[in-house]
Amino acid sequence: MTYQFETIGIVRSCFSEKFAIPRQPSLAPAAKGVVELIAPYNRPEAVAGLEGVSHLWLLFVFHAATSGPAHLRVRPPRLGGNQRVGVFASRSTHRPNPIGQSVVRLDGMEPGRLLISSIDLLDGTPILDIKPYVPYADSLPLARNSLADAAPTLLRVDWLPESLQQARDQAVRLRQPVVELIEQCLAQDPKPAYQRPTEERRYGVRFWDLNVCWHYPQPDRICVISVEEQPPATH
Numbered sequence: 001m002t003y004q005f006e007t008i009g010i011v012r013s014c015f016s017e018k019f020a021i022p023r024q025p026s027l028a029p030a031a032k033g034v035v036e037l038i039a040p041y042n043r044p045e046a047v048a049g050l051e052g053v054s055h056l057w058l059l060f061v062f063h064a065a066t067s068g069p070a071h072l073r074v075r076p077p078r079l080g081g082n083q084r085v086g087v088f089a090s091r092s093t094h095r096p097n098p099i100g101q102s103v104v105r106l107d108g109m110e111p112g113r114l115l116i117s118s119i120d121l122l123d124g125t126p127i128l129d130i131k132p133y134v135p136y137a138d139s140l141p142l143a144r145n146s147l148a149d150a151a152p153t154l155l156r157v158d159w160l161p162e163s164l165q166q167a168r169d170q171a172v173r174l175r176q177p178v179v180e181l182i183e184q185c186l187a188q189d190p191k192p193a194y195q196r197p198t199e200e201r202r203y204g205v206r207f208w209d210l211n212v213c214w215h216y217p218q219p220d221r222i223c224v225i226s227v228e229e230q231p232p233a234t235h
């Protein structure tokens with residue numbers, strides 16, 4: 001059977017590309033975004049009552065996931081990329097229907113817009129539905145998952161004096177917690193788990209309109225080299 005769904009909103013996010021997005025929500029509280037609701041869901045009636053709600057479930061489309069034949073087993077990055085598990089035992093973006101779900105913080109509301117944080121969503125992500133988080137039903141202290149039993153171990157993130165100043169300047173310009181965003185996302189170690197970084201190798205990612213460049217002086221340490229504004233290319 002086939003069902004059709006309608007996009008009810010679009011996420012505007014600090015994450016301009018997939019690389020370095022945390023693998024789950026709540027891992028980077030400084031990761032902020034906005035759900036721009038689409039008519040008629042941008043009317044106040046649709047969000048009435050959310051004033052008393054701290055967190056939301058977002059159901060969304062992995063619109064930037066590469067499509068291909070449906071696989072029954074996937075290799076989650078969390079397991080080092082070399083162990084396969086059933087697709088339904090993973091949160092992989094490659095699934096029979098490319099639907100994701102994330103619990104995010106609701107920081108505020110403006111007409112037609114929900115201000116959110118602690119997100120793991122790419123800019124432009126289409127939202128299919130929004131539901132309030134219900135603590136008594138959704139928080140299960142006895143729940144277990146032996147494949148992902150704890151949050152990933154964090155790497156230490158250091159700065160050069162110049163890169164820290166650049167990040168602070170950009171935080172003022174963007175009015176965003178840029179230093180915290182970079183530290184929280186890079187501490188998750190964005191590079192593929194199987195890669196052994198050399199000290200010379202440079203890595204980069206785009207958050208907001210910023211190019212962030214770093215390297216690994218040691219395998220378990222990151223040093224941020226630069227944080228520079230890069231306006232989108234004009235054609």
Ligand code: SAM
Binds near residue numbers: 021024063093125126
């Ligand atoms: N919390 C969601 C879930 O469990 O369904 C997403 C988990 S998925 C492992 C998280 C990754 O999805 C992020 O690290 C990012 O690379 C990727 N991602 C986020 N938004 C996406 C989008 N719109 N299209 C494709 N990939 C996306």
